[in-house]
Amino acid sequence: MHVEHLLEDESLGLRLLWVEDTLLRREITGVTVTDLEDPARFVRSGEVVLSGLVWWAAEGGQDKAERFVSALRDADAAVLLAGEETHGCVPDELIEACMRHGIPVAAVPPRVMFRAVTDTVYLQRWGELSRHHALPEYVRGRLNRLLAQNAGPDTILTTAFAHLRRPAEAHVLTPAGRTVAATEGAPVLTAPEAASLLRADADGATVPVDADAASSYGRWYLYLPDPEVAPPRLLHEVAAILGRCQKLIAHRRAAAQQAADELGVLLIGAGTGTGPDGEAENAAVAAALRSCGLPAEGPYRVITADAGVRQPGPAEGALAEAVALAGAGAAALGRLPDGTAFAVLSESDVPQDAVPVTLSEAWALVAACDPAVPLHSGTGSPAAGPQQLAGALAQARYALDSARSTAPDASLLTDATTLTSLGALLTGVPAEVRAAFSRTVLGPLLDTGNASAALMLETLRAFLACDGSWARTAEALHLHVNTVHYRVQRIEHFTGRNLSSLADRLDLWTALLCRGTPTPPTTDSPAAGDRRARSSTSLAR
DSSP states (O other): OBHHHHHTOTTTTOEEEEOOHHHHTOBOOEEEEOOOSOOGGGOOTTEEEEEOOTTOOSTTHHHHHHHHHHHHHHHTOSEEEEESTTTSSOOHHHHHHHHHHTOOEEEEOTTSOHHHHHHHHHHHHHHHHGGGOOSOHHHHHHHHHHHHTTOOHHHHHHHHHTTSSSOOOOEEEOTTOOEEEEOTTOOOOOHHHHHHHHHHTOSSEEEEOOOTTSOTTTOOEEEESOTTSSOHHHHHHHHHHHHHHHHHHHHHHHHHHHHHHHHHHHHHHOOOSOHHHHHHHHHHHHHHHHHTTOOSSOOEEEEEEEOSSOSSSHHHHHHHHHHHHTTOSSEEEEEOTTSOEEEEEEOTTOOGGGOSSOHHHHHHHHHTTOTTSOOEEEEOSOBSSGGGHHHHHHHHHHHHHHHHHHOTTSOEEEEGGGOOSHHHHHTTSOHHHHHHHHHHHHGGGGOTTOHHHHHHHHHHHHHHHTTTOHHHHHHHHTOOHHHHHHHHHHHHHHHOOOTTSHHHHHHHHHHHHHHTOOOOOOTTOHHHHHHHHHHHHHHHO
């Protein structure tokens, strides 16, 4: 179907506003309905873009039109169909922007429903492809109607195979092993089993579903253990239909993401939740939760994620798949202002015995889909109610920093509640802050050009590891106790700290941890200890 075919359809009554002849022959690949001012990430090449122009306003209208149309150009949209109902007509600023960027534009009269345009495009595409199909005509017609009614993948899958004489045990699976849909009678597959089947390309038929609307982590695969049930041509046709189903689901989720993004902005800027300002913040958060389809009462769980690059794509796709794999109930997924992916999950309506895998297990399964991409995630303790969500998000972001610091080149999910030691807690502190603290507290002991400074640093590390015991420190370092006393005095002189004070000991121990020092020496290596003892005695003198 080409742009000219759509514009010439008299049943739609579209009114052409601007086009060049060469653009009329552009092939249409699909339809996207959007009222986002910057729709670039939701529009695919060759698509018709339907917009009610809710985003446009007379004030700043030229700039708004420029941003919108330039986004369509960057996404390689085929044509813009602008609704006249909101403003009574299509603004001149928008038409001029389309002319500048070479985007055909037509007006949609108020009487024409956007759905009529969508149905026309997809019905035409189905008609063009019908001669290549293996599905019976009546099955194709029914599947088309189900797609128009936003039927889910279970219904699509069951309907697609219902006409076969032999029952088809079919699954729709993701690379991480999540079962998206299954026909009645198909065996239940655990996530590890399903993921293993896809990775091994085991006996059976596996057909990838068009991943145009999905991340690599959420891509669907049609899997049948018995490849003799249906011919390959039919399986590919069913996979194509499932691809359209997935694309419609992705578009609905993309629209919902804007509400989640707004929730994230609110939580980042939220205060303590007390006082007049706090009451207003709580009310705004509660309203944002409702917009995201989340219940007004907790408990909630907050998760953050990134994939090394803070931009739309891998992290959001991985997080969405992990949340779905873990069997979460209502969830809002979006991006924070700094680009970090995040999710708020409702835990009030999820029975524990219904959870197929834990979130940690789900993250490991998702990460295994592409081991070359380090996926990091952080989560914190549950938030009892909306007032605790800002704190839960802060915990999750800190845990994410810890995961990145602990395993920069590997995938890891860190729960803030597991940071139960000082060393673990410090992993969430930025490396630059840790380095500055270590330099400030240890001072001259970090002088790499001074051999005695290195010896004192080693002695400090051993002394603190031995809980301040002079005898055990001397034994660990193979030194005389008097030598240990002398070195500790020098350490106190250079650092200005008193090693008999618990507070000062904690400061020094924290500085060593921030420096990333190795494990303190033990008595397991006497030869090494003898060498250290001889060299330290001469330098101490």
